[in-house]
Amino acid sequence: MRWSEIDTVPCPVAQAMSVIGDAWTMLIVRDALRGSTRFDEFQRSTRASRAVVAERLTRLVHHGVMERKQYEAHPPRHEYQLTARGRALQPVLMVMAHWSETQLPKPTRSTGRRHTTCGHAFAPVVTCSDCGEPVTHETITYDRPRGSAGRA
């Protein structure tokens, strides 16, 4: 199966992969969540090749994660902004960064994440929308126990 056909798999994880299943794409989204909007900004920060940055930005726009806007007419200049769909990736990146910080051996500079509601540094905790209690690997089941297409 080709990369380009992943989007035909009826699984939410595979669908997500068809949009953000690439390291450079994720780094671009990370930068966008931090406030980057310009092509060169993405290129310098990710250090991906210019061709890859251009291709990934086009793909993100195509999937409705980012919007390409002209901010200057002469000369024509564009910038990339996250859409609501793109901003909704924030929890994904945050939980991923937390996994990295707590599970991987190599030290990374702390992200210094702070919750403005309470003012504290914090760890993201995934909870149940119904009862509010934390969700762990052990307290989850799936309705169709062993279906054909994957899910997580």
Place this chain on the structure above:
Amino acid sequence: MRWSEIDTVPCPVAQAMSVIGDAWTMLIVRDALRGSTRFDEFQRSTRASRAVVAERLTRLVHHGVMERKQYEAHPPRHEYQLTARGRALQPVLMVMAHWSETQLPKPTRSTGRRHTTCGHAFAPVVTCSDCGEPVTHETITYDRPRGSAGRA
């Protein structure tokens, strides 16, 4: 910059990418979280080429996400099991699947996720470990506002 050098970037997202920043790897982890352990099981479900499945499994073992265990001596047969580090990816996949289900247009079969603590189907909500309130893109700040290396 090469893919193989991502792990030198001192950013937790980049570090995560160096381990799971690949679509096939994520699908393998998804299957493992569902209970798959065998090479052929991963290959059939992901439909990646056998060479890629072998390479990705080796990489996951190398990064301590999975363990390779011999479960039969004659003929030698191995299986792959998630380590604690691998099981800790469950929230990442779950939040990602939720993003996919709520944000992407293409319909995917519902994952039918159920919380055994309360017995209900649920959506994962990322909350603050300190105050317990939901965390959104708007209620987060970062201590070093515009550092050199990325974070999210």
Place this chain on the structure above:
DNA sequence: ACGGTTAGTTCAGATACTGAACTTACACCG
């Protein structure tokens, strides 16, 4: 006129992926 900025595109050479066949080592069946 000269250099700088922004957003790309182009290209040759290197790297990675695909699909299929092949391998090893056994088990089961008649």
Place this chain on the structure above:
DNA sequence: CGGTGTAAGTTCAGTATCTGAACTAACCGT
């Protein structure tokens, strides 16, 4: 005994993708 099946890979030729560097276009400031 020979054939088929299973499990976990490996190998290979052809194809696709990525890298790094240079180049383009259209302006600005001095």
